[in-house]
Amino acid sequence: MLDAYLTALEMVLAPSVLLVIIASAAYGLLVGAIPGLSATMAVALLVPLTFFMPAVPAVAAIVTASSMAIFAGDIPGCLLRIPGTPASAAYVEDSYRMSLKGEPEKALGISLVFSVMGGLFGSAVLMAAAPAIADYALKFGAVEFFWISLLGLSAAVFIGSSSPSKGVLSLLLGLIVAMVGMNNPGAVPRLTFGSTDLMAGISLIPVIVGMFALSEVLRHMISPSGSLEIVQKKIGGIFASMWRLTKQYPWQILRGSTLGTAVGILPGAGADMAAWLSYAMSKRFSKEPEKFGTGHPEGLIEAGASNNSAVSGAWIPALVFGIPGDSITAIAIGVLFMKNMNPGPTIFLNSPENVYALFIVFILANLIMLPLGWALIKVSAKILKAPRDLLMPVILVLSILGAYAINNSLFDIWVMLGFGVLAFFMEENDIPLAPAILGLVLGPMIEENFVNSMIMSGGSFVGLVDRPIAGTLALVTGTVILWPIVAGLRSRSQPA
């Protein structure tokens, strides 16, 4: 293992890879800091570029940009009361009020320092847990992978969205789109409507770019333009009180990082949910809950550590089982497949140095977040004033180019447009987007594993549950699916 780590370190420290890491860090910080541009959008627009890179810099670019964007989303929240990314929304009130009190440097310092701590904690768990789980998962066959994929899908729907039926609708949409093309048990054209463009299926990247980038552009077009009022332009030293806060709130940091990593591991529940849960937990166990929402640092520290640790946590199921923890890792899995680093337990046998390089990138990305984040905070007033009326049309052209560049196909641009408009209307109707992406990524895996399991069992469904691990996974999946239904029926039967 040590040899593999040394090889990995050599790969990451290559000048070209370091350059990619620094450029993606700057890009992630910029996109995350501009209100209205999400971390997922930052990653979606980066994917077409990674197509032209070798495996390690490609994955390094995704990891670095997503970690940076999640942190940078705190800056507009603090100075404008507009969360840069949904993951910053949970504690925006506290950080903004801290700025109003004349302490923007303290709020921004907390966001930066405790994001780094959470990120490093999550990375350490990823490094320790992923190889161990993968070692165990080597015993898994097609049946177990079928259940794991199904568990991933059901957890995504029932944990990650407020309305289960709308979550299921989104998931089914993703699964239906995944069925298009000739990649099926009979290798016949399926749902292609006679189009030769659809024979190879619908490419993941135009769908992702459309759903996460074009839909943001559409949303901007219907928003009133106007200048943003920044609370305070002069920002002092940001590290001044951080050591004191670390000593004052050690449990909150640990609890936020632990919960964030755990939530990140759950499919469909990414950094956004981690931040909300940690903020709620912080308030629940706080000695001063009444101060939450008034510019109190406690919830900010715990939730800030939590959302960045979730970014690393989400990579555990993504690497070991190919199941995305959130929409960012769903995109990243697409990149891993594109680079022949097929996720699954065998990734640790086939290309251990690439996986260890990924771990090192996580650590590196979190470490360089300190100086780069500090620099970003110093110039944040200028970045926040970036004219979005100039930016959004450029993002539209980048989306067109991103969709086109993968296959040099104009058809993919129509796909991108179609899914962008669809995502816009889905969000207008509170239908979550993440389950659709999970369905699109996991759909082929579920069908393939199901058909293989059925061939092995001679068509009998008993073959899906007659092995101990498969039986346990079936039980857990059944519980995850049935529990919200049973809970809903019970609450309805109780008198009001």
Next chain:
Amino acid sequence: MKVNNLGLGIIAAFAALCLGIAGIQLPNPSKQIYGPGFFPLLLAVLLGVTAVALVVEGGRQRAAPLISLQPWTRNPVFLLRFAAIPIGVAFYVLCVGTLGFLPTVSVLLLALFLSLGVRWQLALAVAVGAALLMHSLFHLGLRVQLPWGLLEPIRW
């Protein structure tokens, strides 16, 4: 446009029906028990169940109209700006081969900037500058084939 759960349920039921029919009609050349039509049929059933759940939920929210238009749809400026995106993408796909990447993107960006109220001098400068920059990145840097169109005689 906001559609209530009843409306979403009706749309889902119609989609389930179409998917089910498509699934049944799929050939199974290798005569497998679970052939290419199995998953479409399974998803059609699940979509049907979801449609029923949505219709039941929609029946409870009687106050919500079947379809309601959001405030932005009543503002002609927002409607035009929204329509500018699909029209712009269609313009790119249909014209890039003839006009070439640089002229098409410059015109597209200029039109969008102006629709968003950007001053025309700034809009023109940024449109041409951004088109050149993206051309350099994708065509020269990443070797993506972008058509030259009208600029073919002076390609570099």
